[in-house]
Amino acid sequence: MSRLALSDADKEARDWFIETAKARNCSTTVDAMGNIFAVRPGRRQGPPTFAGSHLDTQPAGGRYDGILGVTSGIEMIQVLDDHWVETEFPVGVVNWTNEEGARFPISMLASGVWAGEIPLSHAHELREVGHGNAGATVASELARIGYLGSTPCSHEATPMAAHFELHIEQGPTLESTSRKVGIVHGAQAYRWFTIEVTGRAAHTGATSFAHRADALLAAARMVSYARAAAEKHGALASTGIMNVEPGSTNTVPGHVKFSLDVRAAKDHIVDAVEEELRNAFSAIAKGEMPSGVGMMQDAEKGKPCIVEWTTDSNSPAIDFHEDCISCVRKSAEATVGDETDLTMDMRSGAGHDSVYASRQCPTSMIFVPCKDGVSHNPEEYTAPEDCAIGAQVLLGAVLRFDRLRARRGW
């Protein structure tokens, strides 16, 4: 699937979403970020309980990431309609704009604006990256496809009683432990850094180890060290990008820039990993071998490199709402049985629109297994029966929350 945010393909999917919701007597609202809210009335007035996610994908993405959460919301509406179910309060389905951050380079962009965490003007001015039309902005593309809505994009203009998001796990844990449903308690803290190591370019044949300031050797040791240090703290550390300059077989690299992604269940763990790595990377750049984690020994010290850190983003750990988690748990147990071993309590490793939603309303997520944990890839796959289980749990969680509100008199 290739459905970049606000492309012609995205417009088609949006049109389908609105037509389908309207055919089931939902009212629809489009806000200034193109978020679409479809609402089915309840017995009483009040903010709807929402299911939802996003319909945009990575440039070479899969058919489930985000999409499953929206189509299951539509399915929920249809099931309620087919069975003449009246809810106490309205229920709704939301399609958030540009969750992937693939076309416009901020992830979870429009839920971030809705939650008041990203200024609307900043979001509107964001330019397309790397897909051909460098002049296009979020605002210009919203206008072009007819989805620049008149409703302000905010949690005040479009309040939610709760936000439930069904999503594929995007990791291998459920599949490898033969679970069917992940009950998601929150999202990991993560912090992204760019690390630049500057040494000195030199001829590989003519420069002894003692005379080298080898930026790639230092970077390689940092990547190895980060892995071991993160493990020690119960965290994750990953490098996904590495640029090596000048980039010639017979030149010792003088400059290396790499990404570092540190994640953990708690903010203080991310802090601790960052602190350890700042100290260790400084030592490695000087050619010293930091202690505390087994490291390369015996190597002759070269000339020192310089290491510089830039913090690119910082997302604190998120705890979802106990009531929502409880609704998901009960619905999951009703779906797969409460004496089986088919559910699992977990935290999301990835970011989701639910992270921003949870800042403004009770939120939880439901994970279903995906094959080999693969995502952001055409091979992404979740079996139809697992999609159905997820949709059933979503429906049940929304209905349980609706009844809970009525019972508590919210």
Next chain:
Amino acid sequence: MSRLALSDADKEARDWFIETAKARNCSTTVDAMGNIFAVRPGRRQGPPTFAGSHLDTQPAGGRYDGILGVTSGIEMIQVLDDHWVETEFPVGVVNWTNEEGARFPISMLASGVWAGEIPLSHAHELREVGHGNAGATVASELARIGYLGSTPCSHEATPMAAHFELHIEQGPTLESTSRKVGIVHGAQAYRWFTIEVTGRAAHTGATSFAHRADALLAAARMVSYARAAAEKHGALASTGIMNVEPGSTNTVPGHVKFSLDVRAAKDHIVDAVEEELRNAFSAIAKGEMPSGVGMMQDAEKGKPCIVEWTTDSNSPAIDFHEDCISCVRKSAEATVGDETDLTMDMRSGAGHDSVYASRQCPTSMIFVPCKDGVSHNPEEYTAPEDCAIGAQVLLGAVLRFDRLRARRGW
């Protein structure tokens, strides 16, 4: 200096070379690879003793690499002429084409053809890389600038009695030990490999270490290991290129390709390093920690990666000719004093036209210090007095070899 082989700038330098040589009554020959041989007659007939190197540079190169060896040859001719020196046999200066391999991607291209190691047709058909005119070949550019000579490019058509090459060291050894002249005994063996590590792309937040097949982590460990293993063997191992895919901050890399350059004074040492690294890289790809060199410990084993090796080039160690080395030594001692500590016996870490020349005639090289060992860079610098010492040693070595031939009746 930016003087790519067979460019307009190269044509200007070639024209200057021929004009200058002719003005000193040298005969000049251009062969089918554009190599230029300028010859000053001696008392007797016979193959000339040559000084020489190359006038082409890297795209952002220095003013000494190669150039010093040719201009010092011209200086030699002028000094002989100014002082009415008659040599026993002819002496000459050679400018070899495309030594850098920067525009047409084989280094020491035309000395390789001359030595019979590279087929002429292959060299002629070689296409320009990355400098704008993708259709240009060596043959078309030779013709365009008027340097497609009619003399066959071969050591039979243009024989040499010997080849002496003055060159900047391109490393920091002479400078850091306060030596003035390197007496070059030969060139290191080197072997170039491309190593491909294939793991599996995965989400950094959603994939535990145990579920990762992290191609970059494996590659980082390989780079670290190669450094330590090479040191143990008294060799050099270097990685100058590393490509990481898919290349996104929140994706564990599924594929990494990197260069590995192994060098040592002797072929069997390169063999031993290669053997050790093949075993160690296989172990590292499986998540095991090879013994023998201190390595990262404690890390939880992930999923295995696959490692594949390609040998890109293999250049055996070269031993230069004892007579030539002796001529360089005596000339150096005559220039800087034989009781000083200003000379050093060494091997070339880099490739040079002398490597191919040595396959067909007695050869040696003379190194002079360059600032901080920097080369292939606009900052490349050798002090004028060090250039003068080098030129003096070159002149003396050529004259000594000329007399040696006469004495031995060659």
